[in-house]
Amino acid sequence: MKLFGSRKSYVGIDIGSAQIKMVEVEERGGHPALVTYGLAAIANGLYQSARSEIIDETAAALKNLSHAIHVGSTHAITALPGLAVFSSLIEIPWVPEKQLASAIRWEAEQYVPTSLDEVVLDWSFTIPYNPRGKKGDMVSVLVTAAPKELVAKYLTTLERAEFTPVALEVEPAALARALTNPGRVTPIALLDLGASSSDITVVEQGTLRVNRSIPVGAQVLVNGVAKTLGIDAARAESLLKREGMRDGEGSGVVSTIKGSLDQILKETRLTLDLYFNRFHREVKEMIITGGMTGMPGLVEYIGTILNDIEIVPADPWRAVSFPPELASVLTSIGPNYAVALGLALREFV
Ligand SMILES: Nc1ncnc2c1ncn2[C@@H]1O[C@H](COP(=O)(O)OP(=O)(O)OP(=O)(O)O)[C@@H](O)[C@H]1O
Numbered sequence: 138m139k140l141f142g143s144r145k146s147y148v149g150i151d152i153g154s155a156q157i158k159m160v161e162v163e164e165r166g167g168h169p170a171l172v173t174y175g176l177a178a179i180a181n182g183l184y185q186s187a188r189s190e191i192i193d194e195t196a197a198a199l200k201n202l203s204h205a206i207h208v209g210s211t212h213a214i215t216a217l218p219g220l221a222v223f224s225s226l227i228e229i230p231w232v233p234e235k236q237l238a239s240a241i242r243w244e245a246e247q248y249v250p251t252s253l254d255e256v257v258l259d260w261s262f263t264i265p266y267n268p269r270g271k272k273g274d275m276v277s278v279l280v281t282a283a284p285k286e287l288v289a290k291y292l293t294t295l296e297r298a299e300f301t302p303v304a305l306e307v308e309p310a311a312l313a314r315a316l317t318n319p320g321r322v323t324p325i326a327l328l329d330l331g332a333s334s335s336d337i338t339v340v341e342q343g344t345l346r347v348n349r350s351i352p353v354g355a356q357v358l359v360n361g362v363a364k365t366l367g368i369d370a371a372r373a374e375s376l377l378k379r380e381g382m383r384d385g386e387g388s389g390v391v392s393t394i395k396g397s398l399d400q401i402l403k404e405t406r407l408t409l410d411l412y413f414n415r416f417h418r419e420v421k422e423m424i425i426t427g428g429m430t431g432m433p434g435l436v437e438y439i440g441t442i443l444n445d446i447e448i449v450p451a452d453p454w455r456a457v458s459f460p461p462e463l464a465s466v467l468t469s470i471g472p473n474y475a476v477a478l479g480l481a482l483r484e485f486v
């Protein structure tokens with residue numbers, strides 16, 4: 138039970154395939170304030186591993202991290218990776234509110250590739266639903282379908298780590314909350330460069346419009362460099378972190394990385410074209426997040442390939458207050474914590 142005067146406080150937990158990221162935010166004077174944050178490397182991803190032990194392993198890692206960074210709240214919000222969830226923006230003819238749920242379900246059945254019995258179906262409106270609409274109006278609905286089994290896996294993991302799950306979201310939705318302004322009408326792209334996948338999302342007025350997951354991330358780059366140079370993965374990873382796209386010509390590193398990056402950027406371009414064809418609005422700005430953002434020369438390289446798009450720095454912390462002496466460190470780690478922070482902020486907006 139929540140007692141009068143008790144503070145609202147939530148932990149956002151981003152369970153990535155390479156790292157867990159945690160951010161705790163509490164209400165102070167009516168606004169969200171940063172309490173603590175931290176990350177920990179993990180050997181196997183909760184989503185990626187099919188072994189039953191992965192739940193306890195991940196729960197133990199979550200417990201360790203939350204103790205290490207002194208998390209105070211037990212109320213947690215986590216997210217499924219974009220690639221685990223089917224999402225689509227659909228249009229349905231306007232119906233009275235009472236019939237909405239069944240109309241959306243009926244329409245979703247045509248889009249969702251598996252049986253609706255096996256998924257948790259969720260939806261949100263891109264423009265608020267008008268209860269006084271009329272026949273012939275169209276309603277735009279973002280439908281998401283997450284496999285029930287996967288939802289159970291994530292919720293069980295949180296519970297075994299002694300957290301009380303408050304909500305389960307999709308990573309791109311958390312990114313949109315952390316990085317974009319709901320009042321912003323012009324579209325903006327978010328590119329999350331993770332360890333096992335890269336996600337491109339177009340956001341308008343704070344809501345997702347299109348989203349695509351590309352199964353190429355830092356791990357593919359690391360393995361590629363290890364193979365090209367005949368070195369182990371740990372050395373290849375430190376080379377990527379130290380030199381990245383600035384490595385000397387002829388070493389093979391740059392050409393190896395370029396191949397994978399170009400694949401990600403080609404899919405990114407396709408997604409933006411898809412968005413343009415459907416909505417007739419051009420995306421002119423993009424925010425890049427994820428661990429790979431720190432690779433030397435990466436953002437500049439992306440700027441040369443997507444040269445008609447301005448790369449805007451990620452500043453997820455703008456929505457929370459924090460001690461001023463943390464400003465420069467928070468700015469530099471912002472791209473790593475955008476998902477976790479967006480999750481922690483869910484109950485504040
Ligand atoms: N400076 C750097 N240069 C290149 N790669 C980096 C750098 N720092 C971290 N990485 C890579 O980023 C990855 C971690 O990024 P991130 O935390 O975004 O991944 P994740 O969320 O665990 O993965 P995913 O979202 O794909 O499941 C690691 O694989 C690491 O090799």
Ligand SMILES: [Mg+2]
Pocket residue numbers: 153154331332427476
């Ligand atoms: Mg991630």
